[in-house]
Amino acid sequence: MNHAIRKTGLSGLLVMLLTVWGLASPPARAEYGDLVLNEHAEKEGMPPVIFPHWFHRIRFRCKVCHADLGFQFKAGGSGINMLKIIDGKYCGACHNGEIAWSVENCNICHSGKPGLKTQVIGSRLGTLAPPRAASKP
Amino acid sequence: MNVQMPSLKFIVLLFIVAALLLVFGVVHQAGAAERKNPNVFNRLLKPKKPFNLPPAKDGYHDPEGEGVAYLQPPKEAFKDLVPAKVGNHVDWVRSLESGKITPRYDRLDPKAKPIVMDLNIVREVKGSMPDVAYPHKQHTEWLDCSNCHPAIFIPQKGANQISMAAILMGQKCGVCHGKVAFPITAKTCRKCHSRPKGRKGKKAKAKKAASKK
Numbered sequence: 499m500n501h502a503i504r505k506t507g508l509s510g511l512l513v514m515l516l517t518v519w520g521l522a523s524p525p526a527r528a529e530y531g532d533l534v535l536n537e538h539a540e541k542e543g544m545p546p547v548i549f550p551h552w553f554h555r556i557r558f559r560c561k562v563c564h565a566d567l568g569f570q571f572k573a574g575g576s577g578i579n580m581l582k583i584i585d586g587k588y589c590g591a592c593h594n595g596e597i598a599w600s601v602e603n604c605n606i607c608h609s610g611k612p613g614l615k616t617q618v619i620g621s622r623l624g625t626l627a628p629p630r631a632a633s634k635p
Numbered sequence: 636m637n638v639q640m641p642s643l644k645f646i647v648l649l650f651i652v653a654a655l656l657l658v659f660g661v662v663h664q665a666g667a668a669e670r671k672n673p674n675v676f677n678r679l680l681k682p683k684k685p686f687n688l689p690p691a692k693d694g695y696h697d698p699e700g701e702g703v704a705y706l707q708p709p710k711e712a713f714k715d716l717v718p719a720k721v722g723n724h725v726d727w728v729r730s731l732e733s734g735k736i737t738p739r740y741d742r743l744d745p746k747a748k749p750i751v752m753d754l755n756i757v758r759e760v761k762g763s764m765p766d767v768a769y770p771h772k773q774h775t776e777w778l779d780c781s782n783c784h785p786a787i788f789i790p791q792k793g794a795n796q797i798s799m800a801a802i803l804m805g806q807k808c809g810v811c812h813g814k815v816a817f818p819i820t821a822k823t824c825r826k827c828h829s830r831p832k833g834r835k836g837k838k839a840k841a842k843k844a845a846s847k848k
């Protein structure tokens with residue numbers, strides 16, 4: 499009995515410490531142009547995908563992905579899923595073990611924090627605090 | 636005896652938790668008080684954020700994820716590239732021109748050369764801002780004609796209505812600028828608004844100024 503109480507006490511302490519630590523950590527920002535893709539991933543039990551534009555544009559011009567491979571200029575707009583990827587479409591045109599490491603490395607793509615929405619980490623209005631209406635709970 | 640010892644420890648633990656709760660409450664209240672002051676110096680301007688953070692610290696990657704340790708920190712990759720003040724803090728145009736990066740134009744063939752078109756389109760701008768010179772050269776280094784024509788722009792000078800409002804909403808030039816290509820901030824206005832107003836404009840202004848005297 500006592501043992502159980504001690505356990506809950508300890509986990510409570512841990513939660514407290516984590517909360518305080520979370521509040522104290524500095525404001526963070528993903529790299530400009532990074533994309534979160536989470537149309538299906540989290541619903542199907544995988545963490546969201548984070549796609550780094552900066553990393554890929556060092557290796558490929560936009561044309562390769564956005565003209566040859568059919569990626570749309572809209573996060574979530576191309577209807578990417580795992581089946582298309584293993585069939586060699588979209589990410590799978592390169593992540594096939596020949597041009598780049600292959601799909602079995604799930605967690606290198608599925609690397610996002612839980613709960614992220616599909617989005618582009620852009621800049622517009624990003625330097626302003628949210629307006630009053632938006633900051634109200 | 637055996638029962639007494641753990642319960643003592645438990646009481647001590649309870650005290651620690653209570654103390655932490657108190658500290659947390661105080662911190663929280665201080666935060667609330669700060670938020671309530673209507674006259675803080677910067678109401679809207681956010682403090683400068685650190686940039687080019689390593690993936691595990693950027694707030695989007697899950698630091699506990701197994702794959703994160705494999706990811707490259709941007710700073711390592713950008714070390715030798717031409718720096719800029721905004722976006723990725725990399726001047727991608729100059730980095731490409733100087734050969735610091737050699738991105739492929741074809742998925743498989745590292746030697747494929749881009750079809751570059753050197754054609755500037757000058758768009759006269761209402762008001763005081765310099766005219767916009769849209770350069771096909773820097774764009775076709777990266778992009779295919781079909782990336783812009785005809786979905787974003789009809790390929791005919793002056794056939795497209797473009798306004799700053801539309802760009803800031805993510806249309807026209809704003810499809811890319813503000814998301815992946817350099818963003819729209821006070822530090823970049825002149826990258827697009829690069830052409831001083833034409834002769835005619837200058838003369839007209841001079842005349843106006845003269846007639847005012």
